[in-house]
Every structure is written in C-alpha cells, then in structure tokens.
Amino acid sequence: MRYPTGITKTYQSLKQYGNRGMGLESEINQSNEFYLLHNIAVIHKKPTPITIVNVDYKSRIEATIKEAYFKIPSTTDYNGIYRGKYLDFEAKETRQKSSFPLSNIHAHQMKHLFQIIEHGGIGFLIIRFCHYGETYLLEGTKLQTLLGETNRKSIPYSYIKQYGKLLKDGFQPRIDYLKIVDELYFKGDEI
Amino acid sequence: MRYPTGITKTYQSLKQYGNRGMGLESEINQSNEFYLLHNIAVIHKKPTPITIVNVDYKSRIEATIKEAYFKIPSTTDYNGIYRGKYLDFEAKETRQKSSFPLSNIHAHQMKHLFQIIEHGGIGFLIIRFCHYGETYLLEGTKLQTLLGETNRKSIPYSYIKQYGKLLKDGFQPRIDYLKIVDELYFKGDEI
Numbered sequence: 001m002r003y004p005t006g007i008t009k010t011y012q013s014l015k016q017y018g019n020r021g022m023g024l025e026s027e028i029n030q031s032n033e034f035y036l037l038h039n040i041a042v043i044h045k046k047p048t049p050i051t052i053v054n055v056d057y058k059s060r061i062e063a064t065i066k067e068a069y070f071k072i073p074s075t076t077d078y079n080g081i082y083r084g085k086y087l088d089f090e091a092k093e094t095r096q097k098s099s100f101p102l103s104n105i106h107a108h109q110m111k112h113l114f115q116i117i118e119h120g121g122i123g124f125l126i127i128r129f130c131h132y133g134e135t136y137l138l139e140g141t142k143l144q145t146l147l148g149e150t151n152r153k154s155i156p157y158s159y160i161k162q163y164g165k166l167l168k169d170g171f172q173p174r175i176d177y178l179k180i181v182d183e184l185y186f187k188g189d190e191i
Numbered sequence: 192m193r194y195p196t197g198i199t200k201t202y203q204s205l206k207q208y209g210n211r212g213m214g215l216e217s218e219i220n221q222s223n224e225f226y227l228l229h230n231i232a233v234i235h236k237k238p239t240p241i242t243i244v245n246v247d248y249k250s251r252i253e254a255t256i257k258e259a260y261f262k263i264p265s266t267t268d269y270n271g272i273y274r275g276k277y278l279d280f281e282a283k284e285t286r287q288k289s290s291f292p293l294s295n296i297h298a299h300q301m302k303h304l305f306q307i308i309e310h311g312g313i314g315f316l317i318i319r320f321c322h323y324g325e326t327y328l329l330e331g332t333k334l335q336t337l338l339g340e341t342n343r344k345s346i347p348y349s350y351i352k353q354y355g356k357l358l359k360d361g362f363q364p365r366i367d368y369l370k371i372v373d374e375l376y377f378k379g380d381e382i
Contacts, residue, residue, distance in 0.1 A: 042306045044266050047240040050256060065241060065259035075235050079270065084311030086277040115233045120275030 022174075024093045024128045024135065028078070031173035035082075041178060043080030043087060049073050075112045076123075082178060083186060086121035088113065093128040099154035100127050110147075113140045122185050126167070126177060127160060136164035137180045213365075215284045215319045215326065219269065222364035226273075232369060234271030234278060240264050266303045267314075273369060274377060277312035279304065284319040290345035291318050301338075304331045313376050317358070317368060318351060327355035328371045 022030075028045070035041040054067035076090040090109055094100050102110075105125075116123040123140035138155070142163045146155060165180045213221075219236070226232040245258035267281040281300055285291050293301075296316075307314040314331035329346070333354045337346060356371045 036306075039306075039309075042303070042310055042312075047238040047262075048243070049238040050241065050259075052239070063261055065256065065261070068241075068256035068259060070254060070256070071238075081277040081279075081307060081310045081312045084277075086272040086275075086312075088272075112233070115227075115230075116272060118230075119233055119272045121233075121272045121277075 024091055024126070027174040028091050028126065028177075031175050031177065032078075032080075034173040035178060041080060041082035041087070043078060043082065045078050046073075046075065072106050072108065074108045076109050082122070082181065083189075085185070086116065086119075087181070088116045088121055088123045089126055091126040091128075093130055095130045096154075097129070097131045097157065099156045100129075100160065101154045102152065110143075114144060117141060117144070122181065124181075126175075127155075127164070129157060129160075135167040135169075135175060136160050137167055137177055137184075138164040139184060215282050215317070218365040219282050219317065219368075222366050222368065223269075223271075225364040226369060232271060232273035232278070234269060234273065236269050237264075237266065263297055263299065265299045267300050273313070273372065274380075276376070277307065277310075278372070279307045279312055279314045280317055282317040282319075284321055286321045287345075288320070288322045288348065290347045291320075291351065292345045293343065301334075305335060308332060308335070313372065315372075317366075318346075318355070320348060320351075326358040326360075326366060327351050328358055328368055328375075329355040330375060 025045070032041075032043045032045070035043060049071040050068045051071050052065055052068045054065070056064045056066050058064065076088055078091065079086070079088040081087065090105055090113065092100070092104050094104065113123045113125075117140045125138045125140070125143065126135060127138060128135040138160055143155070146152060146159060165184065167175050167177050167180060170176050216236070223232075223234045223236070226234060240262040241259045242262050243256055243259045245256070247255045247257050249255065267279055269282065270277070270279040272278065281296055281304065283291070283295050285295065304314045304316075308331045316329045316331070316334065317326060318329060319326040329351055334346070337343060337350060356375065358366050358368050358371060361367050
C-alpha cells in the first residue's frame with residue numbers, strides 16, 4: 001500500500017509513534033464497541049479488502065493465506081445503523097498542518113459517500129490533525145459544497161475548523177462522535 | 192476454514208460445480224452492481240475478514256501479504272441502504288434437501304442480524320437450496336420466531352418454503368431480491 005505524503009494508516013502510526021496515543025482507528029473501534037455494548041448503535045469497521053491468491057489448507061480446520069494483495073476499497077471503512085438511520089463514514093489522520101490531502105481518500109470512497117447521502121443516509125468524514133491533536137467530523141454535504149466549487153486536492157485546515165465539528169476526547173467512548181451526529185442530523189428529535 | 196457438512200462457500204461451488212451456475216454470491220454481487228449502476232440501492236458485500244500476520248513491502252507501491260488467517264465474521268456479509276433504510280443480510284447455499292443447517296451462520300452473525308432489526312433496520316437471510324434450484328428470502332423476524340420457539344440447529348425446508356419468499360432468477364438483475372424487499376417492507380409505500 002502506498003501512503004501519500006503526510007498520511008499514515010493507524011497501524012503505521014502505532015508502530016512509529018506508539019506512545020503518542022492509540023491511533024484514530026483504534027479509538028473509533030473502541031467507541032463502536034461501546035455503542036454496541038450499550039445498544040446505542042450497530043456500527044462496524046469493514047475488513048480490509050484483499051484479493052486472495054493462494055491459500056494453504058493444512059487441515060479442514062486451519063487455512064493459511066500464503067499470498068494476497070491489498071485492493072483499493074470501493075466503499076468507506078465504517079457503516080452501520082444509528083437511531084434507525086443508515087450511517088457511513090471514513091476516518092483518516094494527517095500529520096499535515098495546513099490541510100487534509102484528498103489523495104488520502106480514494107475516488108471510489110468519495111463517490112460512495114455521496115451516493116449514501118443521495119439515498120438518504122448519513123455520510124461524513126472524521127479527520128484528525130495529529131499536529132494539533134484535534135479530531136473533526138465533517139459532514140459529507142459540506143465536502144460536496146467545497147468540492148463542487150473548486151477542483152481541490154485538499155481540504156484546508158481552516159475550512160474544517162470552520163465547517164467541521166470538533167470531537168472531544170473522552171474515556172468511554174473514546175470519541176463520542178454520535179453526540180455530534182445527534183446535533184447535526186437529529187436536532188429537535190427526541191432521543 | 193471449516194465447512195460444515197452440506198455447506199459450501201460459493202467459490203467452492205464454482206470450483207466443484209462450475210457448470211451448474213455462477214453461484215449465489217456472484218449472482219448477488221452482480222445484482223448489487225445492477226442496483227448501484229441504476230441508482231436503486233447502495234449495497235456491498237463486505238470483504239472477507241482476515242488477520243494479517245506478515246506483509247512483504249517489496250516497494251512503496253506493491254505489498255504482498257505473505258501470511259494471514261481467516262477470522263470469524265462478526266457481522267453479516269452484505270449491507271447498505273435502500274429507499275432510505277438500512278438493509279443487512281447474509282446469503283448462503285446448501286446442498287441439503289430437508290433443511291438449512293444453522294451451523295453455517297456464526298452466532299455473531301445471527302446476533303448482528305437481530306441487533307439490526309432491533310435498531311429499525313431491514314434484516315434477512317437469502318438461502319439457496321441447490322438441490323431444488325430454489326432461492327428464498329427469509330425475514331429475520333421469521334427466523335427470530337422460529338429460534339425463539341425451539342433450540343433448533345437447522346431451519347426446515349418446509350418452514351422456509353412456507354414463510355420465506357421465493358426469489359426468481361432473472362437476467363438483470365440476476366436475483367431481484369429488492370422486489371421482494373419492496374413487498375415485505377414497503378407495502379403500500381410509493382416507489
């Protein structure tokens with residue numbers, strides 16, 4: 001897998017900066033476990049898409065994948081159901097300071113996010129600026145507006161700061177992003 | 192991976208019975224592509240969950256997974272959005288004649304399906320009886336009723352025939368299961 005400049009996958013971050021935190025992906029997974037355990041929402045991370053080429057079937061019980069390749073994902077990483085609504089998002093970290101490079105999100109994933117919104121689902125990005133230690137939720141519709149205007153290759157930090165919602169760190173859940181989803185998508189609804 | 196008696200994963204069927212058809216999984220994937228292309232629904236198969244142990248990074252562009260293992264899935268294989276609703280299902284084939292063995296669906300997957308229903312989503316099974324060349328959609332709620340009554344290890348063919356809905360083979364889409372979803376979940380609604 002190729003990582004564009006300034007972008008790290010969480011497990012790379014963990015390897016390289018083990019003491020800086022548990023990484024966005026792990027924190028979201030933990031939050032989703034919390035939501036599931038407390039029957040708040042059913043949201044899962046999709047497995048990494050791969051093409052399996054060679055499998056060694058040692059026995060009927062055990063099989064070892066001996067050769068496989070990473071595939072470009074055709075959807076976002078996370079989806080599920082919350083308050084009866086379909087919810088879909090992608091989560092990424094960047095070490096950049098002034099913008100979030102869009103090269104980090106595949107064209108297919110972006111298209112998918114917009115399709116979800118078109119079909120009445122909730123779609124957004126969770127973006128962490130590692131340098132500032134800030135994590136934002138940016139609605140897909142806000143992203144559509146920005147991308148519709150210009151042929152951008154990145155989302156400026158200032159745009160995300162202005163139009164995104166800051167997600168606070170917590171203990172349980174680690175990132176209570178559904179609180180912001182409530183604010184943005186269920187305003188006025190009873191909880 | 193261990194396959195309980197009478198159960199085959201689609202790619203096994205393809206290998207063993209190449210001329211009998213393209214296999215349930217491929218037919219559903221093709222149907223989902225049709226739905227996506229015609230902007231009817233956004234439904235995808237989740238990638239096979241695996242644990243990656245060893246990756247060979249030959250270059251910055253290419254990476255080969257050298258050792259990985261299949262994981263027990265914690266959710267069903269398919270989910271997405273249709274007519275604004277969250278939709279979730281598992282699809283399996285059996286060569287059994289009198290019943291569908293539940294050993295084919297992991298406990299986690301079943302639990303997941305019931306959680307989805309609890310949260311207001313649409314959840315069902317698609318079951319193919321290869322012997323009869325028949326494919327059924329069985330609502331998750333029907334399954335809950337059956338499993339609530341008894342400590343069953345299988346779903347009788349007769350039960351599926353009575354309470355499930357037969358899915359007709361077509362050309363495009365191959366299996367128009369959303370037509371049945373319309374009947375079952377959107378009756379009386381405008382399309």
